[in-house]
Amino acid sequence: MFKLPSIPRICRGFCTQTSANLPISENFVNRNPRNLERMRIGYKPDGYHLEKPGRCYWHKLNLRKTGRYIYATIDHFENGTVVKASTSEWALKKQLYKCRDTSAFYNLGRVLAERCLKFGLIEIRSDIVPPKPDGKVAQFLQALQEGGVVLQEPPQFKPARPWDQLRLEKPWEVTE
Amino acid sequence: MAFVLGKFSSNLSPKCNSALINFIRNGHHLRGKPPGVARSLKQRLQEINYKDPSLHFRVDIGLPAPAVSRSKQLQERLKVLKALRKNPDLEKLARNKKLLIDLEEANNVWLKTSGLYHVKAIADHYGVFEHLFGDAYFLPVVSLKLYFNKDNVQHPVYYGNVIKPADASNKPEVHYESDDKTLWTLIMTNPDGHFTQQDKEYVHWFVGNIPGNKIEKGETIVDYLQPIPPKGTGYHRHIFILYKQEKKLDFSDFKKPGKCLNLEDRTFSTLDFYRERQDDLTPGGLAFFQADWDRSLTDFYHNTLNVKEPIFEYDFPGPYIRPQEWFAKRRPFNLYMDKYRDPKQINKEFLMRKLKNVHPFKAPPPPLPFPNAIYFEGYVPSWLKLEKQKSRMKWGRINDIE
Secondary structure: OOOOOOOEEEEEOOOOOOOOOOOOOOEOOOOOOOHHHHOOOOOOOOOOOOOOOOOOOOEEEEEEEOOOOEEEEEEEOOOEEEEEEEOOOHHHHOOOOOOOOHHHHHHHHHHHHHHHHHOOOOEOEEOOOOOOOOOHHHHHHHHHHHOOOEOOOOOOOOOOOOOOOOOOOOHHHOOO | OHHHHHHHHHHOOOOOOHHHHOOOOOOOOOOOOOOOOOOOHHHHHHHHOOOOOOOOOOEEOOOOOOOOOHHHHHHHHHHHHHHHHOOHHHHHHHHOOOOOOOHHHHHHHHHHOOHHHHHHHHHHHOOHHHHHHOOEEOOOOOOOEEEEEEOOEEEEEOEEEEOOOOOOOOOOEEEOOOOOOOEEEEEEEEOOOOOOOOOOEEEEEEEEEEEOOOHHHOEEEEOOOOOOOOEOOOOEEEEEEEEEEOOOOOOOOOOOOOOOOOHHHHEEOHHHHHHHOOOOEEEEEEEEEEEOOOOHHHHHHHHHOOOOOEEEEEOOOOOOOOOOOOOOOOOOHHHHHHHOOOHHHHHHHHHHHHHHOOOOOOOOOOOOOOHHHOOOOOOOOHHHHHHHHHHHHOOHHHHHOO
16 A cells, blocks of 8 residues: 555666667566565655654564573564574474573574575664673674674665755665 | 533533633644544554455465374474483583584474475565465475576575576576476576566576486476566566476477577466466475676676667656645745746756856866855845855755756
8 A cells, every 4th residue: 555656667778789679668567575675665664753663664673582482583564474483493492402591592593694694684673672781682683693684774765856955876776 | 522522512502602612622623533433544454455365365286295293203302302401512502602503404404394384474475476376375395406606606596585697697506305207397487577568477497397306307498598687677586486297298388499588488477387287287396586687787688688778767756746825825935836837847947057157168167165155246035045055055956957
């Protein structure tokens, strides 16, 4: 409902070497549902004015602890949980001594980071504030960052209106 | 309390409530239904997006998930866990925060257990099944491993990672587990990049009748074409699907001779392809990556495909401009009127003003260090002063022609 139409408008490129033209329809639609988010122009909810911040994200990291296990998830604002990792999985449990100690937190972070990179999710919002600077949760976040996940999302790019003061650079045109 | 008061006053006769009327504040109406009765945006969206499960359900078309005896599995696992608990070295490592699990092994176990469902979830998140199979899905029971080799560097394909077209210029190495008596089909398609039909795909690679996992012994139906996402269109999914065949199939309808560099010939629809052969084909393996434009593609379009390189730009919806009023109070007239003029005309005026001071043969004067320090000759109204200052500072609409 709030989605922007993903219809890039065509402008023919200049090229003198070749003669043939591809048959191209006027509107090109990229159906990849993650494309606009990755290009930073997809819709991202802003949340409400008087609300505690935490609703403004595409993908968000959540950590849930129970008496025995820890569960880490990556949630999407529309699709819900998309990536999961937990020490209750046999793959992790098999190699851990205990499923809730510090090394379990650290290893869970490593595994989740690996999965996120495999699934193409590199930038993830995290509102988790570790209660102790070198505690279990901090270890988990550190392992995620060491694994290559950035715990911050870029803001949504909004196009400049004609009367705006400046024209910001388009993020997808920066290739270097 | 406002709505209670309103109700009250309507029951009273106009004569006796004349004293009350003074207390009714007409400026502060409660708009809409009171809180608690009115639905929130979330509830409204849920109602709009509700889908009847008896109509919108999905069908599993894949190979069955491996069946495991729960009790046996539990027994084995308990044995392993007991052994772990008795291991003093492991306890020491865990206590000293030095226990690092083997990620490779964890990954292999994961892919055989809960990983199937996780991969299905992420494929749903990327809209893979929706765009290839409509209302059907499958579990990736056969773990498919693909690597692109470029300059002795391996670029593995997982489930949505980004690989640049330059790295995927040669066909990938394919690994999966199977016995030699079975036949397989591997198809790579791109559902995001079709230039003319939005609901169609381009087939990038099609190998049929593969005996076991020996891909080079299979019948190449369509030769490999590297990803060609055009500039400005963002990230395209490139999806590999491995089908298990019941018998040897005839794919001569899809056979394309040579390298097949005409993109129209590569038009493909996985759904139609699967529908016709659903008795003989069962999807079992899945892997996909995303690719976006890079510099190597300009050369590829010009020299290999022999076409002009298409360049796209995202078409943003225009800003909301509310209907024009006869008397726009408390709004600067120039800014207000500009919103309702043709933007092309405005840009033309800016350009004409600029060209007045441009000499065709002389170099342009160097930019002033303090552009706003220029004295205004004679009387200049404040709005015009501001406009000039904005142009000197390169703020606002002048950016559209610069």
